[in-house]
Each structure stands twice: as structure tokens, then as C-alpha cells.
Amino acid sequence: MAQAWAGLLLQLWALAAAVRGHEATLDKVDEExxxxxxxxxxxxxxxxxxxxxxxxxxxxxxxxxxxxxPTGDRRFQPPESPAPWPETRNATQFAAVCPQSVQEGRLPxxxxxxxxxxxxxxVSSYVxxxxxxxxxxxxxxxxxxxxxxxxxxxxxxxxxxxxxxxEGTGNMFDGSILASYGNVIVITVNYRxxxxxxxxxxx
Numbered sequence: 727m728a729q730a731w732a733g734l735l736l737q738l739w740a741l742a743a744a745v746r747g748h749e750a751t752l753d754k755v756d757e758e759x760x761x762x763x764x765x766x767x768x769x770x771x772x773x774x775x776x777x778x779x780x781x782x783x784x785x786x787x788x789x790x791x792x793x794x795x796p797t798g799d800r801r802f803q804p805p806e807s808p809a810p811w812p813e814t815r816n817a818t819q820f821a822a823v824c825p826q827s828v829q830e831g832r833l834p835x836x837x838x839x840x841x842x843x844x845x846x847x848x849v850s851s852y853v854x855x856x857x858x859x860x861x862x863x864x865x866x867x868x869x870x871x872x873x874x875x876x877x878x879x880x881x882x883x884x885x886x887x888x889x890x891x892x893e894g895t896g897n898m899f900d901g902s903i904l905a906s907y908g909n910v911i912v913i914t915v916n917y918r919x920x921x922x923x924x925x926x927x928x929x
Contacts, residue, residue, distance in 0.1 A: 760785045767811035772818050773869070774902055781906040782870035787863075789821035795859035796918060805861060820864065822857035823895040824919045853895055858922065866901035866912040882911045891924045 761770050771787035793805035800806060868880065885901065887894040901912030918924075 761814060762787070764790075766791075766808055768814040769817045770814050771865075771867075776902060776906055781903065782868060784902040784905050785867045785869060786902065787817040787865040787867070788819055790815075790817050790863045790865060791821075791861065792863050792915070793861040796861060796922070797858045801858070801922070817865075820897040821862035821916070822855045822860050823853050823897060824860035824916055825856050825858060825922060826853060826893045826919050853893070860916050860918070862916050864896055864901070864914045866905040866914075868905045868909050868911070870906065870909065880909060880911050882913060883908075884913045884915065886915055886917070892920050894919070 759770065760773060761768055763769075769787050769790060771785050773783050773785050775783045791808040794800060794808050796803070796805065883901075883904070885896065885899060887896050887899060896914030896916050899914045901914055904910070905912040
């Protein structure tokens, strides 16, 4: 399991570094149709207005692959790099979440934190579209310049959701406000859950 986590974090770092490296030129791109270039190909996101006088807009890149689909021979194996895409990839909507237990449209409450169980209807609405092809990131990039930084690259915060290694998704955590207020790039991540991601070795 440690090897799988190490591979996952390495893929996160590589993609985050690629996005951060191009974020400095984002203000030169049409914010209504923002496109950045990563090591795997071009991504098209969209600008989200936060409608707050102290918070600037944020560019979102949703459903960005950070590993090859963990299906077939890749099931139960450490993550592999995603295949490059030759054309601009639309990153404007969430990808499917990783398989998890859903009973009659609701997550089981066993082993779940209080904030999960108190918001069960909201949580369950994010986990209806499930697939083993689920290793995707959501990236939230602030558009405001910070004079204190002198044009230096923005820091990157990676949020890995909880859920007892069995439930949850990064899709339900909107990083827009944190990105804008903190002037940082925020990344949320989906990762394999349950037996598909955390096998128990009984030997």
C-alpha cells in the first residue's frame, strides 16, 4: 500500500508542477476560454466568478487525469502515467468518482464522520456516477496577482479527502474560495477506495 501511495503522490506532484509552471502565463490567455499546457497535453478550463467584492475569479480545470485508468491489468497495481492527449482536452466538468458503497442512493453511515452523516443527501449526490476509471484531479487557479510575490510561482495545496479509505470524493470540495482568498492553487483528488485501493494482506 505504501508503494501505491508513493506512486500516487508522485503523479500528483508531476501534474501540479506542470500546471503551476504555466499558471504564470494564464493572464495572457483569454480568461473566458483559458487553456494551459501540461506535460501530457493542453487543458481547457473555465472561469468562475465568486461574486464577492474581496474575492477574485478562479479558473477551474476539472476532471484532469493524473494516472492511466486502473482497469484490466492495471487493477490492484501502482498508478501509471496517463497517456498524452494530442488535442486540447476539455476540463470543464467532474469525472466519475471511484467505486464505493452506495445503498439506495445513500452512503452507509458506519465509520463516517459527523460532517458526512449530517450532510448525507449532499454527499450522496456527488457519488452517483462511479467508475474504476476515476484517477482524476480538480484544479482551482486564482487569477488575481499578488504584489508581495513579485511574479513568483504560486504555492500548490493538494487536498486528499477522508472517508475511512472507503467513501468520498474530491469532487465535493470546491477549492475556489480557498484558492482566491489564499492566492494559492488548490487541487482536490479522487483515489481508489476500499479493496481496489487499500488491499489487506492477511499473510
